[in-house]
Amino acid sequence: MGEGGEPIRKVVIVGGGTAGWMTAAALARMLGRSGLSITLVESAAIGTVGVGEATLPQIRSFNRLLGIDEREMMARTAATIKLGIEFRDWGRAGDRYVHPFGTYGEAIGPADFIHYWARANGSGEAAPIGEYSLPIVAAWQERFEPPREGDERQPYDYAFQFDAGLYAAWLAELAQAAGVVRREGRIVDVRRDGTSGDIAAVVLESGEEIAGDLFVDCSGFRALLIGETLDAPFEDWSRWLPCNRAFAVPCANGGEHGPYTRATARGAGWQWRIPLQHRVGNGLVYCDAFWDDHAARDVLMANLEGEARGEPRKLRFTTGRRQSLWRGNCVAIGLSGGFLEPLESTSIDLIQSGILNLIDLFPGAGIEDSDRREYDRLMALEFERIRDFLVLHYVANQREEEFWRAMRAMPIPDSLAEKIEDFRARAILPDYAHGLFQPVSWIAVLLGQNILPQGWDPRVEAMDGDELGEGLAQIRSRIAREAAAMPDHRDFLRASGASFVGQEARA
Numbered sequence: 001m002g003e004g005g006e007p008i009r010k011v012v013i014v015g016g017g018t019a020g021w022m023t024a025a026a027l028a029r030m031l032g033r034s035g036l037s038i039t040l041v042e043s044a045a046i047g048t049v050g051v052g053e054a055t056l057p058q059i060r061s062f063n064r065l066l067g068i069d070e071r072e073m074m075a076r077t078a079a080t081i082k083l084g085i086e087f088r089d090w091g092r093a094g095d096r097y098v099h100p101f102g103t104y105g106e107a108i109g110p111a112d113f114i115h116y117w118a119r120a121n122g123s124g125e126a127a128p129i130g131e132y133s134l135p136i137v138a139a140w141q142e143r144f145e146p147p148r149e150g151d152e153r154q155p156y157d158y159a160f161q162f163d164a165g166l167y168a169a170w171l172a173e174l175a176q177a178a179g180v181v182r183r184e185g186r187i188v189d190v191r192r193d194g195t196s197g198d199i200a201a202v203v204l205e206s207g208e209e210i211a212g213d214l215f216v217d218c219s220g221f222r223a224l225l226i227g228e229t230l231d232a233p234f235e236d237w238s239r240w241l242p243c244n245r246a247f248a249v250p251c252a253n254g255g256e257h258g259p260y261t262r263a264t265a266r267g268a269g270w271q272w273r274i275p276l277q278h279r280v281g282n283g284l285v286y287c288d289a290f291w292d293d294h295a296a297r298d299v300l301m302a303n304l305e306g307e308a309r310g311e312p313r314k315l316r317f318t319t320g321r322r323q324s325l326w327r328g329n330c331v332a333i334g335l336s337g338g339f340l341e342p343l344e345s346t347s348i349d350l351i352q353s354g355i356l357n358l359i360d361l362f363p364g365a366g367i368e369d370s371d372r373r374e375y376d377r378l379m380a381l382e383f384e385r386i387r388d389f390l391v392l393h394y395v396a397n398q399r400e401e402e403f404w405r406a407m408r409a410m411p412i413p414d415s416l417a418e419k420i421e422d423f424r425a426r427a428i429l430p431d432y433a434h435g436l437f438q439p440v441s442w443i444a445v446l447l448g449q450n451i452l453p454q455g456w457d458p459r460v461e462a463m464d465g466d467e468l469g470e471g472l473a474q475i476r477s478r479i480a481r482e483a484a485a486m487p488d489h490r491d492f493l494r495a496s497g498a499s500f501v502g503q504e505a506r507a
């Protein structure tokens with residue numbers, strides 16, 4: 001079974017959604033040559049969740065790990081570029097800010113840029129923070145150019161908006177070429193070892209058993225192994241993130257091709273807009289205690305920029321995570337392990353972290369408790385830090401609808417309350433060694449939601465007011481110049497092999 005000193009020879013991955021095939025492709029690439037056998041079981045009759053189109057820049061390093069050529073990936077998955085997420089109407093109606101994949105400003109003294117900006121803003125002499133960020137200015141001008149080697153511009157990164165189904169299908173090809181065996185069939189039973197309680201085999205409808213030493217549960221919200229079989233408790237975070245429903249529908253592009261995802265606040269939730277090369281993905285995430293399905297569906301359909309492609313699909317979810325993601329000889333990756341609503345496009349990234357942590361801790365001579373503990377510790381940090389960041393978007397709102405008033409009034413995790421207080425008092429920001437969302441992300445959302453620092457690093461006061469104004473103005477005009485010099489996002493896509501950009505506007 002691989003427990004207590006026996007080597008892991010056979011891995012069985014249950015599920016062939018994005019999580020399953022990302023796991024299969026990465027394990028085959030990183031560990032396949034060590035003689036590990038990898039089998040993936042999926043059921044076409046059950047299908048996949050079928051949403052999840054916006055990613056984070058970390059996916060680029062995952063692609064590199066798999067030897068995937070970015071240009072080819074973009075062509076095969078109808079991908080567009082994402083420089084960040086634009087939030088509309090999240091503070092007050094009419095507000096607009098971008099959480100960028102890049103920094104703000106540049107060093108103009110010994111303190112971090114945010115402190116200089118905070119002082120200038122306090123005296124009404126700073127432009128909105130977004131104007132000091134190259135990816136934001138480029139995104140709003142619908143321009144993009146990849147960062148270059150030796151780039152002297154402000155550092156930035158990018159992610160993709162793609163058809164996740166096509167991405168998973170491509171990874172399935174790569175994984176199978178690297179030796180992964182794909183089995184089609186519905187799992188109807190799970191056999192467990194009588195002594196250890198570990199999973200010994202999954203049983204298909206045909207009666208066939210697929211045995212393994214280590215099982216990766218990628219069965220989606222069903223959580224077939226980690227939940228149904230091993231009963232790992234689910235930690236429900238609905239008290240902080242109460243949205244629990246979504247409708248999703250693609251539509252034709254109305255003519256906007258900005259390289260960013262958009263999240264617009266609505267009466268009892270929010271709506272996403274994710275532009276791909278040939279269509280736009282849309283969805284409305286909402287809380288059923290404040291809106292019924294009809295109301296939510298109507299809001300979504302009334303706010304599409306082009307003709308809908310089919311009927312909206314309804315999805316249900318509960319925000320939270322399994323308290324333990326590695327139980328016995330089973331590791332949960334993807335939706336089986338937990339779900340945080342897609343406000344910051346974190347699910348695929350969590351899958352990636354789950355895979356990389358599993359590879360780092362992959363049990364050579366058998367599974368040890370220390371492997372499980374460390375895996376759970378690392379994944380708990382990831383989940384909790386994302387959770388706090390998501391809650392921030394909701395709690396710091398100034399909207400008047402009942403849902404938003406309730407979100408403002410809810411008790412929040414202490415860890416988040418402290419972060420808000422630290423920023424308000426003195427522009428202090430969280431800085432993690434592990435986990436997503438570094439200081440720049442917090443700056444974007446804290447300021448975007450109208451939480452302004454009342455104090456700053458005292459070293460800032462040493463700078464003369466004119467000098468500060470001049471320094472800020474120079475950064476701002478340099479960024480405007482550099483963004484304007486970038487190619488149009490559509491031209492960049494065309495040059496990368498996309499042939500159908502722009503057709504949608506006419507469709």
Ligand SMILES: Cc1cc2nc3c(=O)[nH]c(=O)nc-3n(C[C@H](O)[C@H](O)[C@H](O)COP(=O)(O)OP(=O)(O)OC[C@H]3O[C@@H](n4cnc5c(N)ncnc54)[C@H](O)[C@@H]3O)c2cc1C
Pocket residue numbers: 014015016017018019020041042043044046047048049050051052053054055164185186187188218219220221222224246248283315317333334335336342345346347348349
């Ligand atoms: C509303 C919404 C919006 C989202 N937006 C984003 C986004 O923008 N960005 C992002 O990163 N993520 C997003 N996600 C999350 C993303 O969709 C998922 O994280 C991702 O698709 C991974 O899903 P999965 O592979 O874990 O599960 P699934 O796609 O559900 O796959 C489950 C697999 O298990 C198999 N299976 C299940 N039961 C059995 C059985 N009994 N026998 C055999 N096989 C079985 C199924 O056939 C399937 O292959 C979103 C999710 C939701 C709900």
